[in-house]
Amino acid sequence: MRSFSIVVAADLANGIGFEGKLPWRLKKDMAFFARITSKIVHSTTCSTRVNACIMGRVTWESIPARFRPLSSRFNVIVTRNPHYLDNKPEKNNPLVALASSFEDALDLVESLQGQSPVEPGSSPSSSVADIQVERIFLIGGAQLYNQGILSKDCSNIFMTRIQAIVKCDTFFPNIDPSQYRLLPRYESHTFLENYLQEPVEAGIITEGEYSYEYTVYHRDS
Ligand code: FOL
Numbered sequence: 523m524r525s526f527s528i529v530v531a532a533d534l535a536n537g538i539g540f541e542g543k544l545p546w547r548l549k550k551d552m553a554f555f556a557r558i559t560s561k562i563v564h565s566t567t568c569s570t571r572v573n574a575c576i577m578g579r580v581t582w583e584s585i586p587a588r589f590r591p592l593s594s595r596f597n598v599i600v601t602r603n604p605h606y607l608d609n610k611p612e613k614n615n616p617l618v619a620l621a622s623s624f625e626d627a628l629d630l631v632e633s634l635q636g637q638s639p640v641e642p643g644s645s646p647s648s649s650v651a652d653i654q655v656e657r658i659f660l661i662g663g664a665q666l667y668n669q670g671i672l673s674k675d676c677s678n679i680f681m682t683r684i685q686a687i688v689k690c691d692t693f694f695p696n697i698d699p700s701q702y703r704l705l706p707r708y709e710s711h712t713f714l715e716n717y718l719q720e721p722v723e724a725g726i727i728t729e730g731e732y733s734y735e736y737t738v739y740h741r742d743s
Pocket residue numbers: 529530531544551552553554555556581584585586589592593661662681682
């Protein structure tokens with residue numbers, strides 16, 4: 523069950539970033555990102571049951587400090603520096619962990635999946651051992667997307683497609699159509715509402731100068 527989904531916002535040229543930040547500010551898409559990565563759909567919701575967000579160190583640093591770690595999610599930061607969190611405020615946060623590779627990150631979150639819930643009435647989670655992981659998301663950046671998209675464990679790519687070409691210096695890899703199928707508009711929407719078990723805005727969304735759409739690529743093979 524180490525299957526995971528990629529979540530990304532990209533423009534028509536697959537651009538995803540510029541100078542260490544998102545090239546756009548899309549309030550509703552960011553709310554959608556928070557919703558899809560946070561929502562617990564299966565079984566009993568309890569304080570220790572969360573989805574996991576795996577991200578590269580650069581992506582972690584791109585998240586505004588006030589939103590870091592991503593709330594109510596298990597944040598796994600991939601970095602080769604095992605001391606990365608030393609002297610950082612997240613050091614002792616049970617919802618933040620380090621992994622030295624994407625594979626190690628998957629191994630870690632997989633080991634926290636499908637465990638039996640802790641006793642009712644027990645105190646809130648204070649160690650990684652108490653965390654139960656439900657869904658696994660890879661949230662960037664380019665270096666990890668390049669690895670993740672090649673993995674047979676990547677089942678879905680939830681891509682917010684921005685209908686423009688924006689100045690970017692970081693890009694999402696090309697999606698091999700022999701591995702993933704872009705669901706037609708109606709199917710993408712149905713898939714997302716079924717996945718989230720709640721309504722999702724359909725069709726093209728306009729926010730400020732940008733139009734965009736929530737799309738789904740699904741791995742069939
Ligand atoms: N996927 C989509 N669809 N849109 C994105 O902007 C996006 N961004 C990343 C990965 N996948 C994405 C990586 N970058 C936050 C900031 C940057 C970021 C990811 C998340 C962030 O601050 N998230 C807060 C929401 C804060 C708010 O409501 O404005 C969170 O709680 O998720």
